[in-house]
Amino acid sequence: MSRPQPTPQVVKLPQNWQPDSWRAFNAAQQPVYPDADALSRTLDELHSLPPLVTSWEILSLRQQLAEAAEGKRFLLQGGDCCENFAYCRPDIITNRLKVLLQMSLVLVHALRMPVVRVGRFAGQYAKPRSSDMEVRGGIELPSYRGDIVNGPEFNSEARIPDPERMISAHSRSGLTINFVRSLIDGGFADLHHPENWDLSWVTHSPLADEYHRIVGGIADAMRFMETLSGEPAHNLDRVDFFTSHEALLLPYEQALTRQVPRQWGWFNLGTHFPWIGMRTAALDGAHVEYFRGIRNPIAVKVGPTMSVDHLLRLLEVLNPDNEAGRLTLIHRMGAQSIAEKLPPLLEAVKREGARVLWICDPMHGNTENSSNGYKTRRFGNIRGEIEDAFDLHAAAGTRLGGIHLELTGEDVTECTGGARDLTDVDLERAYHSTVDPRLNYEQALETAMLIGRKYQQLGQPSAR
Secondary structure (H helix, E strand, O other): OOOOOOOOOOOOOOOOOOOOHHHHOEOOOOOOOOOHHHHHHHHHHHHHOOOOOOHHHHHHHHHHHHHHHOOOOEEEEEEOOOOOHHHOOHHHHHHHHHHHHHHHHHHHHHHOOOEEEEEEOOOOOOOOOOOOEEEEOOEEEEOOOOOOOOOOOOOOOOOOOOOHHHHHHHHHHHHHHHHHHHHHHOOOOOOOOHHHHOOHHHOOOOOHHHHHHHHHHHHHHHHHHHHHHOOOOOOOOOOOOEEEEEOOOHHHHHHOEEOOOOOOOEEEOOOOEEEEOHHHOOOOEHHHHHHOOEOOOEEEEEOOOOOHHHHHHHHHHHOOOOOOOOEEEEEOOOOOOHHHHHHHHHHHHHHHOOOOEEEEOOOHHHEEEOOOOOEEEEHHHHHHHHHHHHHHHHHHOOOEEEEEEEEOOOOOOOOEEOOOOEOOHHHHOOOOOOOOOOEOHHHHHHHHHHHHHHHHHOOOOOOO
16 A cells, blocks of 8 residues: 655644653663763753754755655765764864765766765764673673763773763764864865865775776866866865764753744754664654654664564654655665565565665674674675665665765774775774774775666666
8 A cells, every 4th residue: 555645735743742752652772870960950951052953954954865765866874883072083074074075976976966975973972782781800880882871991980871971972063063064165075176085094095096087087077067168167166964873862862852943843953864773663662752753854774673564663653644855764684684684675665655765784784703803894795785785676676775884084994805805813903993893994985886886787776
C-alpha cells in the first residue's frame, strides 16, 4: 500500500508532543548524574545560550536531502567517530574540512551532480556503549560516554558524569561551526583555488596524481566556461556546509530545542541533521519519541538485526505524512551481511511508497580486533560493502543516495588496507581514536574515487 503524498499547505503538528515528552519513555544510553541540582542548573544555562544553527539552514538542508532522494544530489556525511574537546583546534578543523572538500570535488566530477556536504562534527561528543561499566585490572568504573559526559582517563574522578561538560560541548561546537563558516565565507572553498585544500603530509600519496588530474580537468572546464561568458563563474567561491551528530544525550538535545519566529513547530538548533543510533531506535523508546516532534531532517541507523516490521513502524512514527527530505535511512550491515539483510528492507520500503533517502555507512558493521589488539576496520571490507550496496539498490530499483563515513584529516593509522596497504603492525604507529577507528585522508579519498567509479559503472542508476 502506497503511503500518502502530503499537501504542502497542510501543517500537521505532532500530537501529544513537547520537547520534554521523551521523559515519560525509557531512555537508553543516558548517564546517571550524581548531583541533580547541578544538572538542573546546567540545563537552565544551556537553554539560555544562543543556538548553534538556524531554522532556515535546517530547512535548506531538508530540501537538498529531498533532492538527493530523487537522484539530483549525493550526500557526503563524514567526520570523527567521537570528537573530543582537544580536537577543537584550527589545524584539525581545517584538515577535516579539506578532506571533505576534496572528496566532494571527486564525487561531483564523477557523478555529475551537486554534493550535499554534512560534517559529522561540531557536536559529535556523545557515544553509546555496550556496557554501563568498564573493567580493567579488576577495577570497575563507569564507561566513557564521550567528552560531553565524562573523561576517557581510567580513574574514578574522570569517569563521574559531569553536567558542566554540556556547556563545554556547546561552546566547542559553536567555535567549530563558526570557524568553518568563516573559512567558507572567506573563500577557502573557492573552486578556483583547490590547492588550498592540499594536506602537506600527503604530498607523495599514491592517489595524489589521480586527484590532481581530476582537479585539472575541472579547472579547464571552468576556464572554458568563463572564457565563453566573458565573466567569472558564479557560486563557485563558496559551498553550503552542514553539521550532524547522533542526538544521544537527550537532556542536552532538549535544551537546544526551540521555537523560532515565523516558523511553526520545534527545531533542534544544536545541529542541522541529528540521527538515531541503532541502540536507541526502540519504537517505545525516548529517542524515537523526541525525534518525532522536531522539524529537522532526521536519520536512523539501520542494522542487520532490524526487522521489516520494525523499520516500517519507524517510518509511520517518524514520518507519518511521508514528507520528502524528512527521513534518511543509514544502513550499516557489514560486508558479510549486506547481501542477505539489506534486500528485504529495500523491497519493503519501496513497496510502502515511503519517501526516504538511503545512504550507506560501511564503517560500523565492519569493526573487528586486529591481531595485536587494536579495534580496527579493513579497507577491503569497507570497499566491499559500498560496492555491494550500489549493486543491491540497483537490483531492487531503489537509489543509494549518499555515504556516511568516520574519517579524519590527520595522519592516523587506524584502519588497515587502502592505498598504502596498512597492516596490523602499522596500527601501532599513529592510533589516536578514543572510540572507533577512522579512515585517514588517503583512505577517505580512495573511498570517494571508488564511489565515483562504481556509479559510472552502473550507468548513473535511478529508481524505477
